[in-house]
Amino acid sequence: MMDWPVVAAGADHDEPVAIIARERVLACSREARRQGVRRGMRVRQASGRCPRLRLLDRDPEAEVRAFEPVLRLLEKRVAPHMEVLRPGLIAVPARGPARYFCGEPALVGHITTVLTGAEVESRTGAADTVFAAALAVRAGQAGVLVPAGQTGDFLAPYPVGVLGRPRLSQLLPRLGITTLGAFAALPGERVLARFGHDGAAAQRTARGQEARPLNTSGADSDYSVAEAFEPPEDNLEPVTFIAKALAEQLHARLARAGAVCARLQVEVGLTSGLRLSRLWRHEGRLSALAVAERVRWQIAAWAETGQLDASAAGITTLRLVPEGLSAATGRQSLLFGPRIAPEELEHAAGQLQAMLGHRAVVRQELAGGRGPGERIVDIPYGDARSRPLVEGTWPGRLPAPHPAVVYRTPRPAQVMGADGGPVGVSGRTLLTQAPAALSIDGAAPVGVTGWTGPWPVLEEWWIPAQARRLARLQVACADGRAWLLHIRDGRWAVEALYG
Template sequence: MTTPVRMLVVWCPDWPAVAAALAAGVPAHLPAAVFAANRVVACSAVARTAGVRRGMRRREAQSRCPELTVFATDEGRDARLFEPVAAAVEELVVGVEVVRPGLVAVPADGAAGYFGGEQALAELLLDQVSTRAGVECQIGIADGLFAATLAAHRSAIVDRGAAKEFLAPLGVHELDQPDADRAELVDLLRRLGLRTLGAFAALTERDVVSRFGHPGLLAHRLANGRVERPPHRRRPPPELSVPEEFDPPLDRVDAAAFMARTLAERFHAGLAAHGLACTRLGIYATTEHGQELSRVWRCAEPLTPQGIADRVRWQFEGWLRADERDRPTAGVVRLRLEPEETVEGRSLQLGLWRGGSPGMSGEQDEKAGRALVRVQGLLGPDSVFTAVLDGGRGPAERVRLVPWGDQRATTSPPDATWPGRLPEPSPATVLATPTPAKVRDASGEEVALTPRRRLTAPPAEVVLPGGGGPRPVLDWAGPWRVEPRWGGTGGCTRIQVLLAGEPELALLLTRTDEESPKWTVEGVYD
């Protein structure tokens, strides 16, 4: 059994809210909260006192705390403002590893022996972070990173060898840390009646593997106060390091973010070729004046190319946008990514069909991704986009274009309602410029709308642009009414029609609320 390393964790509570307030100059005594998709993801202690909670909708949070200062999520901001905290810890203790913005870990044994014990080291670091970085923090010490993190949440020092006893009474929800998504596993454990880490730890490994699989086994080891997985004992070959030189020097965060995508792909591909994946990423840079910069990022799960790129971008945010006294004196001319710790590549291996449907090759997906990165290298970061389905009433409103490599996240709340939205399926093709059409009833008259916004008659034929004569309507559905937005325009009525011919044609037709209303073709179904 691998003995967990004695770890010290420095935790800054509510860091996204603290960082947002610092960046905006909002005093600490005012309530603040950070929102994503219209829900609270972090809030200050003052806001919690007023009743604001994580996951709460924005309207409810502001009703409970009308003076609440609202911020949007910004991972770059969080990383940039956390760099002084990591630097303050590094002035006293070597081996600093940033787990995520707001949480930094260091080995405790060497520093504790030098400074006269773990209690003395914790008190010294509390003063150091408060003085040098100007923020409040909590410190925890325990065997292993997981136990030390939970100890930091409680400002506790856990005796050596007592991690399992410390974890036993804690809720099983503690397994779902921000850097390790275990929400589904935690929900399943709760439904099975396993509500504490001790109850989960009491199960045998054989039962855990048979019921919860490999992810459950890793979580079970944590609940027992053990290391999640032993490190890969074979030293990574030197060629797995990825160096890059820049001329002119790299001195802008946007340029660094673009560079990080290409570099991350190369780094990840090199590891994958050796059957490895990275769990601790070393980022080492040299400036034009010879200044050496370095930082190690630790991750609970093996890093993907996107995860590697994010951490490189966050680190450059911290270096290049730091205060004047801490900022590098020149741009970066050399950068090296180093796999400080690796695990077997099976941690990232997919199933028989590599995560896709039969006939879809994961290798082809990876090649396509690398090709798109090369296109961006030639034409710029805004030259390649992918579509994300998001909130909206009309088909065109629901499609949002995201630059390749950026996070494909929705911006609308998942439970939002969109009155007038079309039922599934959506049209396969949405026209950028709707084309005019004529919709007639059985007597040859144009189909219009009644004052109650109903069709004056069932559609019998449709005339499309380009000639060819009218096409009979085999079937139709609707109408779906979209009311105009408050104080604005945008009202319309939509119907679906299936037209006879070779081949049959299914269309989405729209009639807008205008002084001279007309029918247009908005979309085409496969």
């Protein structure tokens, strides 16, 4: 499905909209693309190309919720089994459905008809591997059907960057290898010797083959993990916590067996006897925290679409089932130097949380607010945001650029005018005189070379016990540093440092 994060956000493709994550464009609308915005761009570059660009933070949970009705429709009308690569992108084994619908072109036509009837814009591609099929979806105006056995030829012109291995993609062009075809043509034994098993897996991908050999010796082994809830659980938080523990058990079992899985099935049993399941693409890359997060998204999506009514039918069991087992060939770091993988960081965070408490390791995210401290919230590592980012005008909000350092406890300060007297703010929010010097924590005053403001803030004035009234001021000093100050009850304090 085209630009699913944009669709899930409820944005109109006729307006310039970009979904951002980690200060880069994750997805954008057609109008934004028409004006030069592309995936992977930095937010500043995208805004420069399209000044009217509306930026929205990514909401993975909302993407899963919005995608669940589409999946249910496809399971009912196309195929009962499919795997979710990510919300908006699914993989369907074509052999059975293609026979039923008398060929792949007829199958693609049926899928398009079903989704068009549901007012969902889509593209469809087919190839011998999931990786190639995902590229085939983006090729042409409506996707490409790659004939069986020709996947390697289809992939050959693509740049090596599409492999999704940054360091390999940086090194190969320096060696004169810029396309998947050139990489695929290298002798396999030399690629293995130079780049290790991960490089060999990448070469198989470039050749249109599955990335890793099948682990036939463990095909009949059961590595699934499960937890029963007694009494049945109707709250999402404990289920998510158990999902993280189950994911760690699953990873440990697979590691002992020397295997990784390509897909992970999430199964939930209810007191009503109903059993819900969903298949997610895994490929050995999802950490325990990432698995728990997807369990949370999936259960929330089932609840949102009415499939799961926890008040009427509590959760009795949670089961994680790995599918598509293959040999865990590991990664080689000698050529590229030391490597710290995100999953290793997440494992370390989980260990610290186990020893020091759940809130011992946090990540910071933006929130709605006027001051810099109010716009940052601490979220325990591994938890989803409890409430979405509140959009609004926020009168009195601090304008950009944002400070580099925000003090949890404001530092006392004095702002003085040219006559050495204190600078204040009148009832009309005007400075009593121009700032000339600034003293912080009782230190010697530093000359003020520029200032802007003040910006008044009046919050919850209707609740006397919680009312807050202050004014903010930005000042630049002769020592090259710039500060954000506020005055409250006649006292100045430093809130943040710009640099």
